[in-house]
Amino acid sequence: MHLRGDAFSLFYAPCGERKISMGKIEVRFKDGTVGIYPEGISFGEILKHHSGEMGQEQIVAAKVDGQVLDLQAPLDRGGFIEWINFSSDPGVEVLRHSTSHVMAQAVQALFSEAKITIGPAIKDGFYYDFDIGRGFSPGDFPAIEKKMREIIDRDLPIIRRVVARDEAIRIFQERKEPYKVELIQDLPDPQVTLYQQGEYIDLCRGPHLSSTGKINAFKLISVAGAYWRGDERNKMLQRIYGTAFPSAEALENHLFLLEEARRRDHRKLGRELDLFSINEEAGAGLVLYHPKGALLRTILEDFEKREHLKRGYQLVIGPQILRTDLWKRSGHYDNYRDKMYFTEVEGQGYGIKPMNCLAHMLIYKSKIRSYRDLPIRYFELGTVHRHEKSGELHGLLRVRGFTQDDAHILCTSEQLDEEIKSILNFVRDVMKVFDFPYDLEISTRPEQGTIGSDEDWEKATHALRSALEGNSLPFQINKGEGAFYGPKIDVKLRDALKREWQCATIQVDFAMPDRFDLTYIGPDGEKHRPVMVHRVILGAMERFIGVLTEHYAGAFPTWLAPVQVILLTVTDPQIPYAEKVCQRLMEAGIRVEKDFRNEKLGLKIREAEMQKIPYMVVIGDREVRQELLAPRARTGKSLNPMKVEDLIQKIKEESCIGGESYR
Numbered sequence: 177m178h179l180r181g182d183a184f185s186l187f188y189a190p191c192g193e194r195k196i197s198m199g200k201i202e203v204r205f206k207d208g209t210v211g212i213y214p215e216g217i218s219f220g221e222i223l224k225h226h227s228g229e230m231g232q233e234q235i236v237a238a239k240v241d242g243q244v245l246d247l248q249a250p251l252d253r254g255g256f257i258e259w260i261n262f263s264s265d266p267g268v269e270v271l272r273h274s275t276s277h278v279m280a281q282a283v284q285a286l287f288s289e290a291k292i293t294i295g296p297a298i299k300d301g302f303y304y305d306f307d308i309g310r311g312f313s314p315g316d317f318p319a320i321e322k323k324m325r326e327i328i329d330r331d332l333p334i335i336r337r338v339v340a341r342d343e344a345i346r347i348f349q350e351r352k353e354p355y356k357v358e359l360i361q362d363l364p365d366p367q368v369t370l371y372q373q374g375e376y377i378d379l380c381r382g383p384h385l386s387s388t389g390k391i392n393a394f395k396l397i398s399v400a401g402a403y404w405r406g407d408e409r410n411k412m413l414q415r416i417y418g419t420a421f422p423s424a425e426a427l428e429n430h431l432f433l434l435e436e437a438r439r440r441d442h443r444k445l446g447r448e449l450d451l452f453s454i455n456e457e458a459g460a461g462l463v464l465y466h467p468k469g470a471l472l473r474t475i476l477e478d479f480e481k482r483e484h485l486k487r488g489y490q491l492v493i494g495p496q497i498l499r500t501d502l503w504k505r506s507g508h509y510d511n512y513r514d515k516m517y518f519t520e521v522e523g524q525g526y527g528i529k530p531m532n533c534l535a536h537m538l539i540y541k542s543k544i545r546s547y548r549d550l551p552i553r554y555f556e557l558g559t560v561h562r563h564e565k566s567g568e569l570h571g572l573l574r575v576r577g578f579t580q581d582d583a584h585i586l587c588t589s590e591q592l593d594e595e596i597k598s599i600l601n602f603v604r605d606v607m608k609v610f611d612f613p614y615d616l617e618i619s620t621r622p623e624q625g626t627i628g629s630d631e632d633w634e635k636a637t638h639a640l641r642s643a644l645e646g647n648s649l650p651f652q653i654n655k656g657e658g659a660f661y662g663p664k665i666d667v668k669l670r671d672a673l674k675r676e677w678q679c680a681t682i683q684v685d686f687a688m689p690d691r692f693d694l695t696y697i698g699p700d701g702e703k704h705r706p707v708m709v710h711r712v713i714l715g716a717m718e719r720f721i722g723v724l725t726e727h728y729a730g731a732f733p734t735w736l737a738p739v740q741v742i743l744l745t746v747t748d749p750q751i752p753y754a755e756k757v758c759q760r761l762m763e764a765g766i767r768v769e770k771d772f773r774n775e776k777l778g779l780k781i782r783e784a785e786m787q788k789i790p791y792m793v794v795i796g797d798r799e800v801r802q803e804l805l806a807p808r809a810r811t812g813k814s815l816n817p818m819k820v821e822d823l824i825q826k827i828k829e830e831s832c833i834g835g836e837s838y839r
């Protein structure tokens with residue numbers, strides 16, 4: 177099909193245009209060859225002429241100077257052409273977006289009242305939102321999937337059309353698709369692109385596959401409610417999530433990981449292991465730690481305190497509420513107020529702290545500091561409250577009240593590099609303890625809502641960059657994702673299922689010391705401004721515990737396990753001896769639980785197994801007679817009979833992390 181270049185460029189700004197002669201355009205290919213083609217020729221036609229290194233069958237799109245375009249799009253400018261196949265990320269995205277259209281077509285074929293809205297590709301899949309007079313359920317999936325399979329088997333060409341805006345509005349009015357009409361009305365462009373396959377038409381920028389038959393392995397995953405345009409004042413739509421992969425094998429693999437994630441869900445394990453609960457009566461997003469969860473957190477906190485003291489940090493503790501005036505001075509009131517809780521007593525306004533920085537700055541300011549005192553590193557397990565939207569709350573991963581392993585370092589500009597380097601080493605050491613590989617990212621200044629001068633932002637960003645580059649650590653850049661007071665390094669750890677979690681961050685801040693007039697006396701006897709580094713290593717304890725629970729699937733290593741040993745009696749006569757063993761283990765600092773109930777041993781064993789405790793010890797007559805224990809490891813392996821002292825020794829050895837014993 178032939179389209180004029182200018183129609184196309186409405187969506188894709190031309191760059192590096194190079195016309196050889198009237199109507200001819202020169203392009204370069206990845207393999208080094210050069211071609212001259214008539215303007216307006218489709219990339220699909222070019223592909224036929226240009227025998228690339230890949231099989232033509234596998235190619236789903238073209239990438240022109242970094243932009244992914246489908247094979248029907250017309251050539252309207254010169255540039256560097258790269259062919260995109262199924263095995264690349266942009267190729268899979270085209271596949272998933274096309275599958276979302278097929279799903280919408282299937283849904284409309286089955287439910288004629290369903291109105292289409294939007295349906296993009298997302299990480300790991302796609303979704304489509306429908307306005308339909310009923311709720312969807314997974315029970316609808318088999319019928320929808322069957323219909324999708326039919327549409328794929330028909331191998332319908334997916335046709336791209338550029339039409340005038342008014343024409344597009346008319347088409348969708350006729351088709352009784354009010355959401356599409358609304359979307360077009362909001363578009364500034366005089367022309368828009370439509371994609372059609374069989375009887376189905378969608379307003380879409382593409383790119384798409386050339387026909388439905390190119391889709392192979394797909395699966396519908398879940399349903400959810402979603403507001404039109406993400407706005408809770410709008411109508412609630414029905415969202416169906418699905419996914420698609422180039423091969424059945426890749427799909428199987430993904431579904432296995434999803435199932436595994438479900439099995440490891442920390443909300444489910446949190447209940448089964450009796451770690452925590454969240455009770456609407458107390459408030460959404462507020463965590464109640466049960467004894468085992470509180471113990472787990474205490475073990476982590478003890479670990480953190482030791483690691484910080486070892487590295488020259490000082491422990492401090494600030495108040496939970498601070499005067500509103502102070503939050504105004506820090507810029508939190510202007511830039512962060514929406515997420516804060518406020519209260520008023522005796523005419524005095526207070527803000528419940530969403531961050532720990534202010535108290536630390538006041539402690540710094542409590543006396544005159546000399547350059548000889550720097551760097552000063554204040555550490556606090558600081559509990560903060562932030563009002564997250566209720567729709568965004570999720571178990572321990574997204575909460576409203578949480579405790580950070582927060583530190584603020586005050587140092588001279590000259591010390592900054594060294595401080596960032598040692599924080600990066602700290603992160604490395606701690607991630608190793610938990611077996612987490614991780615990636616690093618730098619987040620730069622947000623477009624708006626920031627404090628501090630351009631120069632300070634520049635300086636701070638440079639400091640973070642050079643610390644990473646100086647250590648030859650690879651990193652990515654996240655444009656505009658920094659905090660309101662400074663840029664940051666984000667650490668994204670990868671768990672056992674290769675999922676990414678944001679935990680540690682390191683933020684450099686020149687603005688806050690200025691606002692609070694923090695100073696130190698330099699060697700010249702003059703006042704100077706220190707730099708402040710905000711950093712967390714584990715991040716929020718709640719979130720980290722949630723991530724750890726899923727990472728270990730609830731089977732915490734011995735040093736972290738809230739219960740390390742469980743003792744089971746076979747019958748009542750063993751109780752006195754079992755009590756003695758229990759007492760000895762407790763005295764030695766081993767975390768022990770007992771089940772001396774008069775129940776069938778099989779039941780007691782099954783229940784103990786569910787708790788994923790590192791060691792289970794069944795005490796029968798023989799154990800009493802020989803004064804020995806026969807522990808069974810969580811893995812199912814039976815250990816040789818041993819004395820109580822030997823078991824104590826074994827558990828203590830396993831609880832040694834980095835030369836320190838955490839138990």
Ligand SMILES: [Zn+2]
Nearest residue numbers: 295378380382
């Ligand atoms: Zn689309």
Ligand SMILES: [Zn+2]
Nearest residue numbers: 531532533710
């Ligand atoms: Zn801070």
